[in-house]
Amino acid sequence: IKQKALDAKKEVAGLEKDIRDVEGTIENKRSYIGKMKTLQSNTRKNEEYQKCIQEVEKTEAAIDELENAELELMERLETAKESLAQKIFKVQDSQKEMEEILARFDRTAETDKQLLDNLTAERADLAAAIPEDSLGEYERMTKSKGVPVIVPMDEKGHCGGCHMVVTDNARMKVLGGHETVYCDNCHRILH
Numbered sequence: 001i002k003q004k005a006l007d008a009k010k011e012v013a014g015l016e017k018d019i020r021d022v023e024g025t026i027e028n029k030r031s032y033i034g035k036m037k038t039l040q041s042n043t044r045k046n047e048e049y050q051k052c053i054q055e056v057e058k059t060e061a062a063i064d065e066l067e068n069a070e071l072e073l074m075e076r077l078e079t080a081k082e083s084l085a086q087k088i089f090k091v092q093d094s095q096k097e098m099e100e101i102l103a104r105f106d107r108t109a110e111t112d113k114q115l116l117d118n119l120t121a122e123r124a125d126l127a128a129a130i131p132e133d134s135l136g137e138y139e140r141m142t143k144s145k146g147v148p149v150i151v152p153m154d155e156k157g158h159c160g161g162c163h164m165v166v167t168d169n170a171r172m173k174v175l176g177g178h179e180t181v182y183c184d185n186c187h188r189i190l191h
């Protein structure tokens with residue numbers, strides 16, 4: 001998009017230069033006509049007088065043509081300027097869009113960080129509520145076994161960590177829900 005805007009800008013500049021060139025040429029031809037008219041009024045030779053008239057006519061016709069060409073160039077310049085303006089708008093639009101996307105990314109990153117902060121704070125609160133022994137044990141197990149270290153026991157008495165059937169004794173304790181019960185096989189905490 002940016003390249004297109006630059007191309008349009010170049011086209012406008014090119015047309016403006018062409019118009020200046022045409023105007024320069026017209027200017028030259030007008031001063032030539034001026035010279036011919038001066039010569040015409042000063043000369044005494046009929047042949048030269050006639051030649052001056054011809055030159056003036058010829059040059060005036062050339063100026064007419066150049067002026068028509070200039071009008072055409074001016075029309076093309078108008079169109080090119082409009083097209084340039086549109087392309088600049090598009091560049092600005094796409095820049096704005098890009099900025100909006102970046103801003104959205106920034107906001108997401110901020111939200112993620114806030115979420116993480118909240119979870120960390122929540123975990124600290126929960127950890128504070130757990131007796132120190134249990135917390136220490138939990139953290140040791142987390143390191144040696146990886147999470148989760150507290151696993152559910154299903155209704156048939158399978159450990160949610162290693163899937164082995166736990167002993168009847170352990171099963172009763174889990175169902176009782178009053179003490180910490182470990183899986184006999186993987187030693188994860190059952191609930």
Ligand SMILES: [Zn+2]
Pocket residue numbers: 159160161162163164183184185186187188
């Ligand atoms: Zn187990």
